[in-house]
Amino acid sequence: MKQVLLDLAITLDGFIEGPNGETDWCIMDDDMDFDGFLSGIDTIFYGRISYDAWGNYLPEENATPEEQKLWEAVHSKNKFVFSSQHREDKNATFINTDIIERVSEIKKQGGKDIWLYGGASLITTFIQNNLIDVYRISVHPIALGSGKPLFEDLKERLNLKLIKTNVFKSGVVQLIYTSDS
Template sequence: MTQHSKVILDLAVTLDGFIEGINGEIDWCIMDPEMDFDAFLNQIDAIIYGRKSYDLWGEYSQVLGNNEHGDDSMWEKIHSKAKYVFTRQSINDTNHAHFINTTDLMSTVNKIKSQCEQDIWLYGGADIITSFIEHNLIDEYRLSVHPVVLGKGKPLFENVQDRLNLTLKQTNIYKSGVVQLIYGKARF
């Protein structure tokens, strides 16, 4: 039996449901080695971004010599993945990313899935996440809830119109206080 690639939403979120602060800050995000983010990166072939998220993080390169948490190898691994950027703008592909401007999200995502041997990380931002939710294209939700309340910021589930029923598959609790909740699509 052939295993199909899954689209996995893997995000850090605050206890009050924000993915970033009001000024885009993510300084609250704990890079906990116990979470083994490296293992997650090893199970994916591709990353899907919205254009704004790609502009911020798609080609991110940290300051050289600032490798206190092994971030250089993490970013190397991230940048080795195929990147798909969903945008309303007309942008030509680069050596690093495929820019996609389509109204047929379902067939485009299915085509990407068929080209991948491993899973696909839906990185974000909020608009592309909402579109994927509306089209039922997320196979797994991995939400790492961080022990911080921001009060204001960019909510994870913004403009979601319909109820989304999920099934809890796994819970991981880390010494840092981060709790990772892994959900799959609800089966009725």
């Protein structure tokens, strides 16, 4: 069965974006093997705001071949958008009811894993409903002091089990956990 993977960059002080939505502090090193991560998934879950910003993003013409290849890989995946909006979109399926049931159905379809891309409110919904199987949290060596925290409005403790740690040349430390429930 597919697993839902939260693969996310956070700051040392626990923010997933700055106070104005900025993510310019995120580091992408070649030793992070993001291509390997993308090859292990065939589906991406987006919130509507994240989908509108990134779901059909096209790099500029002068983008590096690596960046163009990365976005081609992202756009080759099945896309599901969780939103209260009803919308027809040729590139994605919109889901606006029965989130837990729909996620369960998608996980049972077989194939590769699912990347829970975000945004913040969708991640919170998935955490609160215990829908994340693997947390891949990449802690970046910067503190912002304010912004959007990863773990917001938790209703109860979230017990996780550390299964792997990766340290990258940039100083980013990736912590991989499974849900301990």
